[in-house]
Amino acid sequence: MTIFGAAGDLTKRKLIPALYNLKHSKLLSDQFAVLGIARAQMSDEEFRSRMRDDMKEFATDEVDAQEWKWLEDRLFYLSGDFNDNAMYARLKSRIETLDKDHQAQGNYSFYLAAAPQFFAPIVEQLGRVGLTNEADGHWRRVVIEKPFGRDLESARKLNQEIGSILDEHQIYRIDHYLGKETVQNILVFRFGNGIFEPIWNRRYIDSVQITAAEKVGVEQRGAYYESAGALRDMVPNHLLQLVTLTAMEPPISFAPDAVRDEQAKILHAIQCPSPDEAAQRIVRGQYGPGEIDGKKVPAYREEPNVAPNSTVETFVALKLLIDNWRWADVPFYLRTGKHLAARDTEIAIEFKRPPFVLFRKTEVEELTRNRLVLHIQPDEGISVRFGAKVPGSIMNIGAVDMDFDYGDYFGDTPSTGYERLLHDCMVGDATLFQRADQVEAGWAVVDPIQKAWKEGAPPDFPNYASGSWGPQEADDLLERDGREWERTSDISTERRLHRG
Ligand code: BG6
Numbered sequence: 094m095t096i097f098g099a100a101g102d103l104t105k106r107k108l109i110p111a112l113y114n115l116k117h118s119k120l121l122s123d124q125f126a127v128l129g130i131a132r133a134q135m136s137d138e139e140f141r142s143r144m145r146d147d148m149k150e151f152a153t154d155e156v157d158a159q160e161w162k163w164l165e166d167r168l169f170y171l172s173g174d175f176n177d178n179a180m181y182a183r184l185k186s187r188i189e190t191l192d193k194d195h196q197a198q199g200n201y202s203f204y205l206a207a208a209p210q211f212f213a214p215i216v217e218q219l220g221r222v223g224l225t226n227e228a229d230g231h232w233r234r235v236v237i238e239k240p241f242g243r244d245l246e247s248a249r250k251l252n253q254e255i256g257s258i259l260d261e262h263q264i265y266r267i268d269h270y271l272g273k274e275t276v277q278n279i280l281v282f283r284f285g286n287g288i289f290e291p292i293w294n295r296r297y298i299d300s301v302q303i304t305a306a307e308k309v310g311v312e313q314r315g316a317y318y319e320s321a322g323a324l325r326d327m328v329p330n331h332l333l334q335l336v337t338l339t340a341m342e343p344p345i346s347f348a349p350d351a352v353r354d355e356q357a358k359i360l361h362a363i364q365c366p367s368p369d370e371a372a373q374r375i376v377r378g379q380y381g382p383g384e385i386d387g388k389k390v391p392a393y394r395e396e397p398n399v400a401p402n403s404t405v406e407t408f409v410a411l412k413l414l415i416d417n418w419r420w421a422d423v424p425f426y427l428r429t430g431k432h433l434a435a436r437d438t439e440i441a442i443e444f445k446r447p448p449f450v451l452f453r454k455t456e457v458e459e460l461t462r463n464r465l466v467l468h469i470q471p472d473e474g475i476s477v478r479f480g481a482k483v484p485g486s487i488m489n490i491g492a493v494d495m496d497f498d499y500g501d502y503f504g505d506t507p508s509t510g511y512e513r514l515l516h517d518c519m520v521g522d523a524t525l526f527q528r529a530d531q532v533e534a535g536w537a538v539v540d541p542i543q544k545a546w547k548e549g550a551p552p553d554f555p556n557y558a559s560g561s562w563g564p565q566e567a568d569d570l571l572e573r574d575g576r577e578w579e580r581t582s583d584i585s586t587e588r589r590l591h592r593g
Contacts, residue, residue, distance in 0.1 A: 094519075095188065097175060097215055098206035099129025099140070103238070105147035107269075108206065109164075111511035114153060116160050120516050126167040126195045128187060132174055140170035153507035167195070175211045181218045188224065199231030202265075202518055209240055213254040220258035227263070236265040236518055239330055240321065241527070244543060245536040252529040265518050266527035270331040272510040274499070275469040277525070279338040279440070280352075282467070282475065289465075290343070292444070294419045299462060302441040302579055303335050305429040305469075308385055309436075310559070311407070315398030322405045324377070324542060327429040329535035330527075333360065335469075336425055339440055340415055349524040353531060360534035362417040371545035376566040377552060378408030380432040383559030390432060390559045404551035407431045410567035411542070412574075424574065428567060432559035438469040441579045455488040466579070473499040 094112075096104055115121045129140055145165060148156055171187055173180035188201060203219060205212055216235060219225045225233045235255070242248025255264060270276055283289055292298070305327060311318040318326065337356035344351040366374055381392045393399060393407050408430030415425065444463040452460065464478040476496045483489040517525055527535075556564040562578070571577050 094125070094202045094204060094515075095128045095130065095184070096204045096206055097130050097211070098208075099170065100131035100133045100135075101206055103206040104129065105144065106151050107509045107511045108204065108515070109144050109168075110148065110151050110153055111509045111515055113148065113156065113161060113164055114508060114512050115516055116164050117154075117157065118512070120512075121164075122519075124196045124198065126169060126191045126197065127164075128169045128171060128184075128191060130171045130173055130175075130180075130184065132172060134172045135170050137169050141165050141168050144168060151509075153509055175207060175215055175218075178218070178221075181222045181224075185222045185224055199229065201232075202234045202236060204236045204238075206238055209238075209242075212237055212241075213251055216255045216258050225259055225263065227260075232263075232521060233259075234263050234265055234518055234521070235259060236267055238267055239269075240325065241266055241330075241532050242536060243320070243325060245533060245540045248532050248536045252533065256529065261529060262523070264526075264529070265523060266529075266532055267514060268330045268334055268525075268527055269510055269514070270334050271525040272512070272514045273469060274506075274508070275467065275473045276335065276338065277513070279335075279467060284343050295421055295423045297444055298423055299443045299445045300424045300426065300574075300576060301339060302426045302443070303332060303339070303428075303439075304441075304579065305332060305335075305438045306433040306562075307429075307431050307436055308433060310380065310390065310432045311393065311396050311399070313397065315396045318407075319399055319403060319405055323407050323409045323429055323431070324539060328409065328411075328427065329532075329539045332427050332429060333535045333538065335440055336363075336413070336415075336427070339442075339467075340420055340425070342419070347524060349522060349526075350528075352524050353528050357528070357531050357534055358417075359415060360531060360538065362415045362420075363538050364414045364416050365538060365541045366545070368541070368545040368548060371542050372549060374412040374570070375542055375545075376408075376410040376564060376570055377406035377546065378410075378430060378557045378564035378567065379403070379405065379552075379554035380407050380430075380557055380559045381555030383432065383561065385432060385560045392555050392559070393432075394555065404554060406554075408433070408557060408563045408567070410563065410570055412570060413538075426571060426576075426578070428563065428578070430557075430563050434560055434562050436471055439579070440467040440469065441465070442467075443576070452488070452490075457488060457490050461490065461492040464579075 096108060098104060112121065112127065135143070148161065169191060171184060173183065191197065192199060201224065205215055207215065216225070225235070227233050242251050283293065337359045340359045341355040342358070344355045379393050383390060394401050394403050410426070410428035413425040413427060442465045446460050446462050449460060461478065461480040466476045468474045468476065474497050476494045478492055478494050480490040481493045483491045514525060517523070568578065
């Protein structure tokens with residue numbers, strides 16, 4: 094496994110700890126070695142000692158000295174510039190030596206944990222020196238991090254560029270959301286149980302809300318975020334993954350293309366808003382100063398590497414409609430933002446209310462909507478809300494929750510979220526990776542929004558306080574439809590308190 098960008102954050106925070114966890118779970122072959130590449134000058138020994146130190150901070154569990162030693166002995170390093178032709182000749186010969194020493198049998202993966210402008214040039218160079226050629230039964234795979242393009246046009250161009258060197262089956266476009274157990278469980282929950290699928294449609298479901306709320310701000314990533322914004326950063330990838338898994342038809346098997354075909358159909362069925370609709374259905378926000386966890390925090394415009402008059406959004410809420418038989422007229426409300434009141438990612442399915450007729454002559458004013466919530470993180474679980482009679486001689490209904498918590502049932506499995514994805518790449522299972530058409534379909538949803546925003550005047554930013562739930566307009570968006578956002582933080586706190 095060759096990692097481009099071995100001196101970067103992803104390598105130390107996720108990739109090396111994930112490889113260690115895979116070793117711990119006995120899922121790494123003995124015929125395995127890692128070659129890190131970055132500009133920094135380092136010897137193998139220096140790279141190993143750096144990773145050893147970083148593990149003290151980023152390992153997800155206690156590190157077993159013997160298992161770490163096993164991995165450390167397989168870490169190697171090459172310093173070089175990704176644009177330098179000569180570097181790729183050195184890379185090739187280094188890989189061939191490592192291959193011989195570790196009997197890797199010509200099976201190579203290349204992980205591009207590099208800045209996006211290097212994706213196409215690296216692939217081209219790998220092709221030029223023959224490292225992408227699959228022959229004699231060995232495989233060559235390239236893992237590409239996000240962001241994959243910044244709009245439909247650039248994503249198409251990138252697909253064409255890498256597609257001229259690699260076959261689609263060699264390309265693993267990663268979306269780390271799909272490494273989350275709770276995200277993978279959506280398919281099992283929907284299709285591994287008999288009771289949910291019959292009611293999983295427009296006849297019974299009123300609306301779907303997907304929230305990915307973060308407490309953190311842009312931290313040290315101001316420069317990247319200024320060119321991305323919340324919409325590009327979170328929607329075409331992570332949030333649309335959650336939409337497709339929630340909305341897709343049952344695939345005919347778990348074969349990669351069977352699953353991805355169904356996901357792609359949903360992306361194609363999402364109605365792209367016209368500029369007028371975009372103005373009504375999409376809300377953007379930018380955080381001002383405020384308080385989070387009792388601490389004063391700055392406005393986005395005061396963050397490092399952010400322009401003092403930046404019009405980049407740090408929050409977006411939108412209403413999507415999926416134009417197919419299962420979902421016609423069922424709104425999917427999505428929201429995501431930074432410096433919000435809580436860290437919470439969840440999918441809430443709101444069911445239609447039953448007829449009120451029986452309760453007309455009682456004290457009951459309104460029936461609760463049944464609600465099923467898939468808690469993705471940091472709480473991991475599923476809860477169902479239903480109405481129950483409040484004990485007493487007067488008819489009254491209280492809303493109660495039935496809760497399933499992963500930790501309670503299965504214990505905690507320390508993970509970085511990259512283990513499954515790295516392992517799938519090694520065994521050649523691309524189900525949890527994005528195909529070219531999926532990535533493009535995701536951008537096709539987002540492009541008209543970008544366009545409408547560019548044409549309209551920017552809102553008066555900042556328009557929400559750090560530590561709040563985003564701009565008022567996001568609440569108005571649902572209120573106009575007679576609905577309101579799930580109060581995620583309260584519910585999560587209740588769950589935590591309940592679990593003690
Ligand atoms: C990344 C985004 O892809 O996902 C970040 O670039 C965001 O801005 C992160 O914070 C969220 O992922 P997670 O797994 O921490 O919820």
